[in-house]
Amino acid sequence: MTQGTLYLASALVLILVGLACALLKRNLLRMVLGFAIMDTGVHLLIASVGFIPGRTAPIIDDPSMLADAGTLAVAAERVVDPVPQALVLTAIVIGVGVTALMLAYVVRLFAREGTLDVGAFRRLKW
């Protein structure tokens, strides 16, 4: 199993665990946790898509990467893809915001109904 496949497989496991948790659990807090785990899996997936074996982080701090003045063709052969990493950075922050909002709703619902069982909230059911 190559390194890249290992990352993809771990991402798949995290996504499936999170999805199963969100779909099967009856407790609202566990469902939120499931979403958070799925979030982590998606982040790992995006980061691993940009991963290229044997290359270093996209930080140019080594003068040897600046071989030909200005062109940096050397660096393009030696670093991993910076774009998925930038996307993951955005996704993590958005994930924090979404999780916080979900937890706030859970707190509110618990204060109203006194239970965390998702089956107990029947008002929007038809």
Added chain:
Amino acid sequence: MMGRAVTVVLLLCVAGLFWYLASAGTPAELGSVSRRYVERGLEENRGSNLVTSVVVNYRGLDTLGEVTVLFLSVTGVAFVLRRRRDDEDATKGSAADAARRSVPASELVQTGARLLLGPMILFGAYIFVHGHLTPGGGFQGGAVVASAVLLLLLADRKRALPHGLMSWLESLSGFGFVVVGLVGLGVAGSFLANRGVVPLGTWNRLFSAGLIPVIYVLVGLKVGSELAALLDVMMRGEKGGAG
């Protein structure tokens, strides 16, 4: 039981689709956009950390949107957890519950918080000031600063945070981000432009990469105060529930 079976089938479908798409393999070379960023990023922005160059400069508008989303979610949490005077559930918390919550944190936590607060905020500031040189940046540094505030709140539940200062810090840093973008629009002809606005400086120095560190410091201040406000609202909501 029916739902459980449907869920298992759905999960298997997700796994199958995933492996079908993943069997194409991940690219072994940089894509054309990434290659352009890597080859020209240093020349155009003078920032060592190319991820920061992408986040703050090339996709800077997305980052402005991202900061806005975080702000909206904090506002949403504050709205959902707001305390109403006529809230009937305010009396629900039992007396034992309230007593348990009013117990002060242990001396270890209190002393640790007092000792660590300064270094943690300083470390957060270090991370967002060096965002263009090392792994890290405004969001990461802001999260470290917010965790210092969390420690403070854990050590003393009754402590009131300086709300006026925090909302001013948050508003001004958000405003500053837009102003920096508009300065780029006015001087160099594109929103959040970096080249041609201020001197770019020397590669791999603290004062380099033009406006990128300026923007990341603003983002760090904004994220730090936003997350601190979020934690404060959540812990206060908990206390409000107990009456």
